[in-house]
Amino acid sequence: MTGIALPLSExxxxxxxxxxxxxxxxxxxxxxxxxWWHTPAVLPVQWCGRLRLFRWGSKHxxxxxxxxGWVTEDQVRQLAGGRxxxxxxxxxxxxxxxxxxxxxxxxxxxVLPDVPGGPVVYVLVRPSTNYYRNMxxxxxxxxxxxxxxx
Amino acid sequence: xxxxxLVGFGDADSFYASAEAVRRPWLAGLPVGVxxxxxxxxxxxxxxxxxxxxxxxxxxxxxxxxxxxxVYVKRDFRWYETLSxxxxxxxxxxFGPRVEYFSVDEFFWEGEPVRGLSWQQTAExxxxxxxxxxxxxxxxxxxxxxxxxxxxxxxxxxxxxxxxTDPDHERExxxxxxxxxxxxxxxxxxxxxxPYGIKTCLDFARANGPLVKRLLTAFGQDLWLELNGVxxxxxxxxxxxxxxxxxxxxxxxxxxxxxxxxxxxVRNVERLIEELHFHDVRxxxxxVALSYNDAxxxxxxxxxxxxxxxxxxxxxxxxxxxxxxxxxxxxxxHMHLIASELVARPGWRTSLFDPPDRxxxxxARVKREINExxxxxxxxxxxxxxxxxxxxxxxxxxxxCDIRGKFCF
Numbered sequence: 001m002t003g004i005a006l007p008l009s010e011x012x013x014x015x016x017x018x019x020x021x022x023x024x025x026x027x028x029x030x031x032x033x034x035x036w037w038h039t040p041a042v043l044p045v046q047w048c049g050r051l052r053l054f055r056w057g058s059k060h061x062x063x064x065x066x067x068x069g070w071v072t073e074d075q076v077r078q079l080a081g082g083r084x085x086x087x088x089x090x091x092x093x094x095x096x097x098x099x100x101x102x103x104x105x106x107x108x109x110x111v112l113p114d115v116p117g118g119p120v121v122y123v124l125v126r127p128s129t130n131y132y133r134n135m136x137x138x139x140x141x142x143x144x145x146x147x148x149x150x
Numbered sequence: 151x152x153x154x155x156l157v158g159f160g161d162a163d164s165f166y167a168s169a170e171a172v173r174r175p176w177l178a179g180l181p182v183g184v185x186x187x188x189x190x191x192x193x194x195x196x197x198x199x200x201x202x203x204x205x206x207x208x209x210x211x212x213x214x215x216x217x218x219x220x221v222y223v224k225r226d227f228r229w230y231e232t233l234s235x236x237x238x239x240x241x242x243x244x245f246g247p248r249v250e251y252f253s254v255d256e257f258f259w260e261g262e263p264v265r266g267l268s269w270q271q272t273a274e275x276x277x278x279x280x281x282x283x284x285x286x287x288x289x290x291x292x293x294x295x296x297x298x299x300x301x302x303x304x305x306x307x308x309x310x311x312x313x314x315t316d317p318d319h320e321r322e323x324x325x326x327x328x329x330x331x332x333x334x335x336x337x338x339x340x341x342x343x344x345p346y347g348i349k350t351c352l353d354f355a356r357a358n359g360p361l362v363k364r365l366l367t368a369f370g371q372d373l374w375l376e377l378n379g380v381x382x383x384x385x386x387x388x389x390x391x392x393x394x395x396x397x398x399x400x401x402x403x404x405x406x407x408x409x410x411x412x413x414x415x416v417r418n419v420e421r422l423i424e425e426l427h428f429h430d431v432r433x434x435x436x437x438v439a440l441s442y443n444d445a446x447x448x449x450x451x452x453x454x455x456x457x458x459x460x461x462x463x464x465x466x467x468x469x470x471x472x473x474x475x476x477x478x479x480x481x482x483x484h485m486h487l488i489a490s491e492l493v494a495r496p497g498w499r500t501s502l503f504d505p506p507d508r509x510x511x512x513x514a515r516v517k518r519e520i521n522e523x524x525x526x527x528x529x530x531x532x533x534x535x536x537x538x539x540x541x542x543x544x545x546x547x548x549x550x551c552d553i554r555g556k557f558c559f
Contacts, residue, residue, distance in 0.1 A: 102223040131189035
């Protein structure tokens, strides 16, 4: 999953000041989209009782952070030194290979809170179900969703 | 003077997509496609997505080319059943006690106009009531027969309400509809009618009855009578007993390995036995049908020594059927297990030589009780592990054919 969307009404406007150009129109309804290809790539996260935008993973292969925006449960264990914390990434829609799919509550993720440059969020992933693979044209990994299996 | 009753017909608009919008109101107005059992094909789409040219049955990769803004949702037949039964109950409680559960999103009922309202106003009242009470948009029609009501509802979609009470109005509408709009008259039957100048529904209604019977058999004649206002099929408030029961469908991919096929066979046996128990019937014949990607379909039928609903007996027969239906090294895509020559209690014969298997009966009872208490397939045959991937997803527990009491899908 390389993107999510939330209705504009669910995102405090002041959050968007730092990341302009994320508001889209879908058949007359305005929504905020967060894509991996955006610069900077960020994701909304429920953190300490409010919605925050955190950097989404790392695009630097040689950095100290895990490369990419996704981690499996096994990889989370390897991040133990970074004191990863489980979080919920709220989303109404997920995006993968051109398919927008409905998300009931949100996506599970982990935040590394104490890294240089501020907290970083990763999307938790697992091997795709047959259903998700078909829907997304053979994507091998799928997001771990909150109370939902696709 | 009392108005003679008409047949009411309600057809929920883009039902699966509308049902999704009931629990997710933010979907209203967006192009929505519901994906089928394997996540590959659109099985329903709402009107906004329809406007992009997305068709039912189209693969998702084609649909998203046509409609890049479209959003896709995984089917949830339990939720659709919940809303379907709510609609059924609302019609029954408010607009006529005699209601037929025709399909998951279609209902016929014996209609009376609501006190103080005309037929047209009554149709509008039903439509408004279902939207308010259930949240689903429904097109409603009243006419002299069920065939006419269904036809006129189709002309009024979406979210229409129409009552056709006078013959002139009826003829006017029938003249606009091609004969293929009648449920049961497809291209092949229409081709038989065309040489006789029968192209519209009105042509069909005005055709010579014996000619229609000669061309389309008694089935066509019944449709002809219905189009002329004669009620051939009554409102059926209870499902007529099944002549056959079947379970099966897609194998969630391409299967060449016989053990995986065996896993699916056992899964379908367990699902079929649930149905046999629910309807309290036992089959005399069991058929396994397989569709292949790279070979003609295969099937194998087995006659049971005595009708039975016991797991081991059904499975033994199904294994024989699979052996006959299986084509070595060919790629199977679909499997169906069909129980026929159903015998209802008390017509069950028992074998003269085989004593009742008390142990098997006890095991079956324990399995049924555990699954009823803790959830479907919580206790299942170990052989289903050969098709275990499918069980990892709880949404696979329930299919549209598991919604009981309706006449068709």
